[in-house]
Amino acid sequence: MAGFVSKLGRPSRSPHRSTTEARWLQWIFIGIAMLFLGLFLFVPLASVFAEALRKGLGAYFESFKEPDAISAIKLTLTAAAIAVPLNMVFGVAAAWAIAKFEFRGKNALITLIDLPFAVSPVISGLIYVLMFGAQGWLGPWVQEHDIKIMFAVPGIVLATVFVTFPFVARELIPLMQAQGKDEELAALTLGASGWQTFWRITLPKIKWGLLYGVILCNARAMGEFGAVSVVSGHIRGETNTIPLHVEILYNEYNFVAAFAVASLLTLLALLTLALKSLVEWRAHKDQQEEPVHL
Amino acid sequence: MFFRKQKSALPGFRITITFTVIYLLLIVLIPLSATFAKTSTMTWGQFWSTITDARVVAAYKLSFGASAVAAFVNLVFGLLVTWVLVRYKFPGKKFIDAMVDLPFALPTAVAGLALTAIYSKNGWLGQFTEKLGFSVAFNPLGVFVALIFIGLPFVVRTVQPILEDMEPELEEAAASLGASRLQTFFRIVLPELFPALLTGFSLAFARALGEYGSVVFISGNKPMETEIVPLLIITKLEQYDYAGATALAVVMLIASFTILLLINALQRWSQSRTTN
Numbered sequence: 001m002a003g004f005v006s007k008l009g010r011p012s013r014s015p016h017r018s019t020t021e022a023r024w025l026q027w028i029f030i031g032i033a034m035l036f037l038g039l040f041l042f043v044p045l046a047s048v049f050a051e052a053l054r055k056g057l058g059a060y061f062e063s064f065k066e067p068d069a070i071s072a073i074k075l076t077l078t079a080a081a082i083a084v085p086l087n088m089v090f091g092v093a094a095a096w097a098i099a100k101f102e103f104r105g106k107n108a109l110i111t112l113i114d115l116p117f118a119v120s121p122v123i124s125g126l127i128y129v130l131m132f133g134a135q136g137w138l139g140p141w142v143q144e145h146d147i148k149i150m151f152a153v154p155g156i157v158l159a160t161v162f163v164t165f166p167f168v169a170r171e172l173i174p175l176m177q178a179q180g181k182d183e184e185l186a187a188l189t190l191g192a193s194g195w196q197t198f199w200r201i202t203l204p205k206i207k208w209g210l211l212y213g214v215i216l217c218n219a220r221a222m223g224e225f226g227a228v229s230v231v232s233g234h235i236r237g238e239t240n241t242i243p244l245h246v247e248i249l250y251n252e253y254n255f256v257a258a259f260a261v262a263s264l265l266t267l268l269a270l271l272t273l274a275l276k277s278l279v280e281w282r283a284h285k286d287q288q289e290e291p292v293h294l
Numbered sequence: 295m296f297f298r299k300q301k302s303a304l305p306g307f308r309i310t311i312t313f314t315v316i317y318l319l320l321i322v323l324i325p326l327s328a329t330f331a332k333t334s335t336m337t338w339g340q341f342w343s344t345i346t347d348a349r350v351v352a353a354y355k356l357s358f359g360a361s362a363v364a365a366f367v368n369l370v371f372g373l374l375v376t377w378v379l380v381r382y383k384f385p386g387k388k389f390i391d392a393m394v395d396l397p398f399a400l401p402t403a404v405a406g407l408a409l410t411a412i413y414s415k416n417g418w419l420g421q422f423t424e425k426l427g428f429s430v431a432f433n434p435l436g437v438f439v440a441l442i443f444i445g446l447p448f449v450v451r452t453v454q455p456i457l458e459d460m461e462p463e464l465e466e467a468a469a470s471l472g473a474s475r476l477q478t479f480f481r482i483v484l485p486e487l488f489p490a491l492l493t494g495f496s497l498a499f500a501r502a503l504g505e506y507g508s509v510v511f512i513s514g515n516k517p518m519e520t521e522i523v524p525l526l527i528i529t530k531l532e533q534y535d536y537a538g539a540t541a542l543a544v545v546m547l548i549a550s551f552t553i554l555l556l557i558n559a560l561q562r563w564s565q566s567r568t569t570n
Contacts (some may be wrong), residue, residue, distance in 0.1 A: 020381065021475060026378075026382050029374060029377065029378050029382070030378050030382055030384050032374060033371070033374050033375045033377075033378040033379075034390070036371045036374070036375065037375065037390065037393070037394070039419075040439075040442055040443050040446060041393055041394075041396050041397075041443075041446070042393075043412055043418060043419065044405060044408035044409055044412060044443065045396065045400075045408070047408045047411050047412050047417075047418060048404060048407070048408045051408075051411050090313070090314065090317050093309075093310040093313045093314050093317075094310070094314040096306060096310045097306075097307060097310040097311040097314055098314075100302070100304050100306075100307075101302055101304070101307045101311075102302075103307075103311070109314070109315075109318075111554070111558060112318060112322070112323070113318065114554070115322055115326070115551075115554075116322060118500060118504075118550045118551060118553070118554040119326070119504065119547065119550065120503070120504025120505075120506065120524050120527075120543075120546055120550070121402075121504065121505075121506050121507065121524070122504070122506045122524040122525075122527050122528055122543075123329070123504070123524075123527065123543045123546060123547060126329070126527060126531065126539060126540065126543055127325035127326055127328055127329060128325055129531065129536070130325070130328040130329060130331075130332050130536065130540065131324075131325050131328050133536070135536055136328070137328060137331075158321075161321055162321055162322065162325070165321060165322060181302075181304055184304055185303055185304065188303055188304065188305075189303075194304075194305035194306055197304075198306075216398075219398075219399050222401070223399075223400070223401025223402070223403075223404070224401070225401060225402050225403040225506070225507035226402070226506035226507050226524065229506075229507075229528070230528065230531065242401075243401050243402075243403040243404070243507070244403075246403055246404065246407065247403055247511075250407060250511070255411075258407065259407065259411070262403070262404045262407050262408075265400070265401045265403075265404050266400060266404055268399075269396065269399035269400040269401070269404075270399075272399040273392050273393065273395055273396065273399050274392075276392070276395065276399075277388075277392045
């Protein structure tokens with residue numbers, strides 16, 4: 001269960017209450033909370049950059065010039081470039097079917113879509129080994145046709161698709177359910193085609209939710225470690241993603257390079273959080289500007 | 295499999311539901327069912343001895359124990375963080391609120407690396423814990439610390455919306471009837487937050503149970519001591535013991551699916567409570 005919990009579409013309330021704690025007690029609570037977050041969030045965050053810059057900026061940037069690092073970055077970008085659009089199309093299709101129509105088995109379908117979040121990353125990789133590995137269900141067939149899936153790029157892409165499967169769908173399903181289908185029906189009555197209705201009516205209404213899902217999906221796709229580690233085979237320069245490259249460098253006691261490459265992923269995480277806050281803010285603003293529908 | 299209950303004027307049901315179901319089958323359901331099929335090639339005796347091996351049992355204890363304690367720590371501190379974020383004003387609040395999601399956004403391998411660096415003998419915090427006579431990295435304590443990190447946002451994010459939407463009238467009424475602040479909290483606020491707290495706890499627990507990336511770096515992976523179940527699955531795979539790896543995977547899958555069903559039931563319960 002690796003999901004973000006969505007903050008879209010939530011009204012904000014003023015924190016002012018007539019019943020509250022004394023100011024000194026508030027500061028003690030704030031202090032303890034910040035100490036906890038400092039210890040578990042900010043110290044680890046700072047340590048990544050401190051370790052990466054231990055031998056200066058020269059050594060830091062040197063780590064990215066290595067051909068293995070460059071190929072790892074390329075592979076991570078490739079995997080995300082395939083997995084994210086696939087799961088985005090799936091998310092929109094699933095949300096359309098679930099939110100706009102009534103059918104039997106809907107709740108079961110929603111639960112099944114969430115399944116990948118309940119599966120350990122290691123098991124997410126294992127299932128594809130059991131499918132396409134030498135002893136797997138499709139292993140002999142795959143070998144006969146000279147297709148490489150395990151310990152090759154397709155396996156990494158498959159594992160990435162699996163772990164990021166629910167992100168867009170679980171963001172859009174509640175959003176589209178809440179929006180109903182009256183506006184779409186009105187457009188159809190006025191003579192718009194199904195596609196026109198989707199592009200002109202539905203998409204503008206769900207754009208922030210969609211973007212939110214895509215941002216989170218992308219972060220996970222680029223950062224996945226366990227699942228990819230199982231299917232990759234760890235061939236340097238060929239099947240190593242950025243997180244796997246970090247592990248190899250670390251195991252070789254090349255700490256500065258390991259933390260330098262890890263800092264790249266950390267920057268990606270910070271960028272993700274910034275974009276996420278921006279989308280939350282925009283969605284909130286749109287919501288307030290929109291006239292009230294009765 | 296999925297029949298529409300009534301005709302709708304909107305187009306696109308058949309194509310979207312067909313695509314959804316086929317994609318779900320191909321990516322998720324068929325590959326997952328491979329685990330159950332693989333274990334059926336083992337005899338019951340083989341399966342049983344694999345999943346009750348002493349080294350495996352030690353890993354269960356660590357995985358379930360550390361996950362439960364870490365989720366509990368996150369329950370207590372998560373509630374405190376949520377309370378402070380929702381009820382109090384202080385500088386940098388928005389920034390802190392956004393940063394709570396860091397464990398979701400930061401790749402687990404990076405988290406593992408960072409925590410190992412901090413808690414190693416010469417690390418920022420490790421040097422102090424060493425002086426106090428205990429070490430975190432390469433010990434069960436390290437597993438626990440990593441699991442606190444990755445589970446941190448769950449309780450905050452599940453409790454936050456409930457606390458924000460809570461009507462102040464109840465607390466005011468309790469106060470005006472003479473209840474102390476502490477009584478109001480335990481009698482009024484806490485019961486209201488209970489379903490969300492339990493959901494957050496379960497989510498953090500389930501996530502911790504399956505976690506691999508952050509733990510492998512800090513745990514040191516000592517057999518019988520700091521091995522978690524996902525690591526044993528990998529170890530068995532590396533020894534080409536696919537059946538053994540799958541047997542452990544089935545145990546973990548059953549555990550996490552049970553928790554998933556519990557969480558779903560919990561969420562329905564909390565929804566019905568708030569709508570009533």
